[in-house]
Amino acid sequence: MRIALDAMGGDHAPKEIVQGAIEAINKYSFIEKIFIVGHKDKINPYLENGQNKLEIIHASENITMDDIPTVSYRTKKDASISIAAKMVKDKEADALISAGSTGAQMVASLFGIGRIKAVDRPAIATVLPTLEGYKLLLDIGANTNCKVKNLKQFAMMGSIYAEKILEIKNPKIALINNGTEKTKGNELVQQTYIELENMPGINFTGNIEGRDILLGSADVMVCDGFVGNIVLKLIEGMAKAVTSLAKEEIDKSIRAKIGAGLLLPVVKELKSKLDYSEYGGAPLLGIDGISIICHGSSKAKAICNSINIAYNCHKSDLIKIMTNNLKMGDV
Amino acid sequence: MRIALDAMGGDHAPKEIVQGAIEAINKYSFIEKIFIVGHKDKINPYLENGQNKLEIIHASENITMDDIPTVSYRTKKDASISIAAKMVKDKEADALISAGSTGAQMVASLFGIGRIKAVDRPAIATVLPTLEGYKLLLDIGANTNCKVKNLKQFAMMGSIYAEKILEIKNPKIALINNGTEKTKGNELVQQTYIELENMPGINFTGNIEGRDILLGSADVMVCDGFVGNIVLKLIEGMAKAVTSLAKEEIDKSIRAKIGAGLLLPVVKELKSKLDYSEYGGAPLLGIDGISIICHGSSKAKAICNSINIAYNCHKSDLIKIMTNNLKMGDV
Known part of the structure; x- marks a missing residue:
């Protein structure tokens, strides 16, 4: 499984985010690749040698807690959360994970990935x-x-x-x-x-x-x-x-x-x-892809846990089941 | 101060309600009279001799938790909560206190006592x-x-x-x-x-x-x-x-x-x-009189405390101040 992980979001970013990714790679064999999306100069100090399952995807900007999500999503074209969402949309990654602004992740998921057609509003x-x-x-x-x-x-x-x-x-x-x-x-x-x-x-x-x-x-x-x-x-x-x-x-x-x-x-x-x-993340349900919102205070353990949650969603084909059931149910 | 106390409401009625009244009389000198409103046969066993500040007001009915308040208020004309509310309306008592059905007390307060004119909905x-x-x-x-x-x-x-x-x-x-x-x-x-x-x-x-x-x-x-x-x-x-x-x-x-x-x-x-x-009661604000709602689980101590709260409302002329301020404020 391939994860697009926003390295720039959260109180302990990017250090704990990167460490969470490393923890997950050491712990879980299901990980094919974790894309660490963020500013490369800020991420690099926390990388260890020989982490070939980690790949930095450089993003020059990030949406902060002070930004208005809808505005920043339009203006900060090179924001880490937007790039990570686009990777899910383009099937380059199987899940988006962030501990940054919840609003930004919602907007990026909604507009960057899109929603399941039968769902009016993700939750x-x-x-x-x-x-x-x-x-x-x-x-x-x-x-x-x-x-x-x-x-x-x-x-x-x-x-x-x-x-x-x-x-x-x-x-x-x-x-x-x-x-x-x-x-x-x-x-x-x-x-x-x-x-x-x-x-x-x-x-x-x-x-x-x-x-x-x-x-x-x-x-x-x-x-x-x-x-x-x-x-x-x-x-x-x-x-x-x-x-x-x-x-x-x-x-x-x-x-x-x-x-x-x-x-x-x-x-x-x-x-x-x-x-x-500690449980490690809240899924944004109704998005046509896996998007896990982590608590802003997430440390490495929570990030690692959220990766496991993303995997559970992935392996159980959650999005497909949801799409089918909601269509059939005509909710 | 004169209190109309609904003796029939609450998980521990009438025993703890009556005991709360006795406790209050022993504790507070401000009490002129507590009217114990309820069925006299059920209240009598808990009365002690020489309680001349206690007076039973007989009520043959009471509104239970299973009753629909608006319906029962109309049909059970002799319900303890309705009689207690009417005593406040008729200035025979200065406050209504009950640990019974909150809905019944609201209806009895609203229709029996009435609301402060400038208040659309009591809270x-x-x-x-x-x-x-x-x-x-x-x-x-x-x-x-x-x-x-x-x-x-x-x-x-x-x-x-x-x-x-x-x-x-x-x-x-x-x-x-x-x-x-x-x-x-x-x-x-x-x-x-x-x-x-x-x-x-x-x-x-x-x-x-x-x-x-x-x-x-x-x-x-x-x-x-x-x-x-x-x-x-x-x-x-x-x-x-x-x-x-x-x-x-x-x-x-x-x-x-x-x-x-x-x-x-x-x-x-x-x-x-x-x-x-334990604090002893939640005021129903916006009623044109003092109406204190006690928790259904109230024991004597909580009833005694609620009587003190009613007194604080009474001595500070709360209803008058509220009436004036809301009128002036044109809320």
């Missing part, structure tokens, strides 16, 4: 650690204003992804709502509920409330990108807030300090379990 | 524990479909409540959004942002992301009831999920078990800090 799906293992949440920010047909397509795409990539049989699909009853919710969600009930090809199980998201009772949780983004970031922030509050309390007593010391391995294990960024 | 505001102390979140479920003017009114009402009841000077008002930039968000929030920027009488500080909600950077967080409900319940569920995951890990090692034992006081302290239900 970003993320894997969430829950009490019942990894579950899928989408959309987490690609679409802040959604229509019923968008949520229906998210449900279908999420269902396919959960089945093929997360290997969950007959995944349970739920709508995030302010109550479990059918009559609950805003207009969008109420209407979507009725349509999902009657949609063939998915196992729709109803509504899920905020308090059940992390319990893992649903395999695929569907919402618009506005709600999904708030949910995801709240989970992120909550972990930080609890840690900070706990530290404050622990510092008050020696007894608690000893207790905390003894608990350290558990806390580390928990942190790693709850840290969805 | 439920809850106090959230954050790293910077108690902050306000509204709406948490009264309105799943909102317009710009609703969010503007929520902002104004929240600002007044934060200043008068939470005693935060010049409270910082923020919109919950999927990004901090002005251009972020769905149509509703984008439009509201522009209007709040130009609204006199409030200290609007921009958008707040999910990850910042518990950090406490804003004093009043405004959103529609659909989002607010998901946010609040997610915080509830997260606490449970983390506890459950931690327990699982701790049970694996003796070392961790000892650590957890030593940490128990800290965990209890944290739990109490994070448990917003």
